[in-house]
Amino acid sequence: MRRVALLVLAVLALAPATAFADGDPASDVLLAQDVYYPYAPKASRQLTTALDALMKRVRAGGYPMKVALIEGPSDLGAYPNLFGDTQNYANLLAKEIAFNSHPHLLVVMPSGFAGDNLGAKVDRALAGIKIDGAAKSDGLAKAALAAVARIATANGHPTPVPPEARASVGASKASSNRSTPSVLVYGGPVLLVLIAIGALLAVNRRREEEEQA
Amino acid sequence: MRAAAAAPLALACAALAGCGDAAPRVPTIAHTPAAREPLRCSDAPRARARAHVELFRHGDIVVVPAGIGIRGGVREGAYVRGRCRAALWTEEPTGLVLMARPATLGALFGTWRRPLPRARGWLDGRPWRGPLARLPLRDGAQVVVQEGLPLAPVHSAYTFPP
Numbered sequence: 001m002r003r004v005a006l007l008v009l010a011v012l013a014l015a016p017a018t019a020f021a022d023g024d025p026a027s028d029v030l031l032a033q034d035v036y037y038p039y040a041p042k043a044s045r046q047l048t049t050a051l052d053a054l055m056k057r058v059r060a061g062g063y064p065m066k067v068a069l070i071e072g073p074s075d076l077g078a079y080p081n082l083f084g085d086t087q088n089y090a091n092l093l094a095k096e097i098a099f100n101s102h103p104h105l106l107v108v109m110p111s112g113f114a115g116d117n118l119g120a121k122v123d124r125a126l127a128g129i130k131i132d133g134a135a136k137s138d139g140l141a142k143a144a145l146a147a148v149a150r151i152a153t154a155n156g157h158p159t160p161v162p163p164e165a166r167a168s169v170g171a172s173k174a175s176s177n178r179s180t181p182s183v184l185v186y187g188g189p190v191l192l193v194l195i196a197i198g199a200l201l202a203v204n205r206r207r208e209e210e211e212q213a
Numbered sequence: 214m215r216a217a218a219a220a221p222l223a224l225a226c227a228a229l230a231g232c233g234d235a236a237p238r239v240p241t242i243a244h245t246p247a248a249r250e251p252l253r254c255s256d257a258p259r260a261r262a263r264a265h266v267e268l269f270r271h272g273d274i275v276v277v278p279a280g281i282g283i284r285g286g287v288r289e290g291a292y293v294r295g296r297c298r299a300a301l302w303t304e305e306p307t308g309l310v311l312m313a314r315p316a317t318l319g320a321l322f323g324t325w326r327r328p329l330p331r332a333r334g335w336l337d338g339r340p341w342r343g344p345l346a347r348l349p350l351r352d353g354a355q356v357v358v359q360e361g362l363p364l365a366p367v368h369s370a371y372t373f374p375p
Contacts, residue, residue: 025305029307032290039374040375078372096274
């Protein structure tokens with residue numbers, strides 16, 4: 001039985017710790033600052049200044065947020081396949097930056113918004129915010145300006161939308177989802193443990209039967 | 214019999230404690246010292262090669278800090294800019310290593326002034342069999358270094374910025 005236990009422990013120890021992956025630049029940058037800006041093209045100074053100021057304002061107002069602006073696959077490093085898969089990337093990023101906290105996380109890609117821990121009213125807050133894909137990084141920054149202010153407001157921290165974001169507020173459709181844990185991520189390890197327990201119990205039972213015989 | 218019956222439960226508890234993100238762990242960034250001055254630096258050498266390096270200790274991320282190999286750098290949020298650079302330097306805390314010419318992992322740790330860990334290395338997803346110090350940081354290399362268990366996922370490729 002000891003051999004089986006050691007084997008199971010070895011398998012578990014060698015299994016990749018998916019919750020602590022480190023392949024995307026945003027996860028490292030967001031440990032030190034509140035916004036990850038795309039590599040290229042660079043967002044304009046006016047918009048980055050406005051967004052940084054807004055992030056400070058919401059933090060001071062009691063609703064600190066983290067924002068990742070993802071303009072292209074190179075902003076995803078080892079996960080270029082997640083470009084356009086906004087919610088799955090938000091789920092990954094939320095785990096990577098949640099060491100001792102559960103941050104309010106917003107991800108903006110040309111294809112839409114996603115996030116984690118943004119409150120129950122997030123969909124209503126983001127409705128009508130247009131992401132101007134043609135404006136590239138500036139389009140993402142403008143959309144983030146509007147989104148951050150509206151999300152903070154929806155969560156009880158009234159914050160005006162900065163004037164720099166005005167062009168992004170329109171009638172287009174915006175989508176947002178709260179994160180939903182993957183069945184594979186959480187179910188896999190539990191299944192593995194259940195199988196191990198079953199095997200150990202079966203070995204024990206057989207041994208007892210042998211001893212009784 | 215009682216001890217034998219308790220073993221699976223203990224095993225389950227130990228295994229569950231090591232899985233998922235129920236028990237948050239502190240990133241080792243807290244123990245990463247600030248970048249120091251490089252031994253030698255020249256005025257803004259051009260980056261002719263880039264590699265991406267990921268470090269883990271017991272499955273936890275160890276951040277490769279911004280500012281390695283930059284003397285008198287100016288910090289801008291998570292980034293460090295400076296014109297006086299060694300032959301190898303980092304401007305961001307993402308593991309992106311810029312080099313005037315292809316180098317080695319030993320050169321990275323030497324410039325960083327940290328000892329190489331007793332660890333295993335992977336180059337472009339394949340285990341590195343040679344001495345860790347000689348693991349090549351050639352242009353486009355994706356390197357993973359892991360000390361202890363559990364192992365983090367090993368990425369075999371990295372999409373570099375334009």
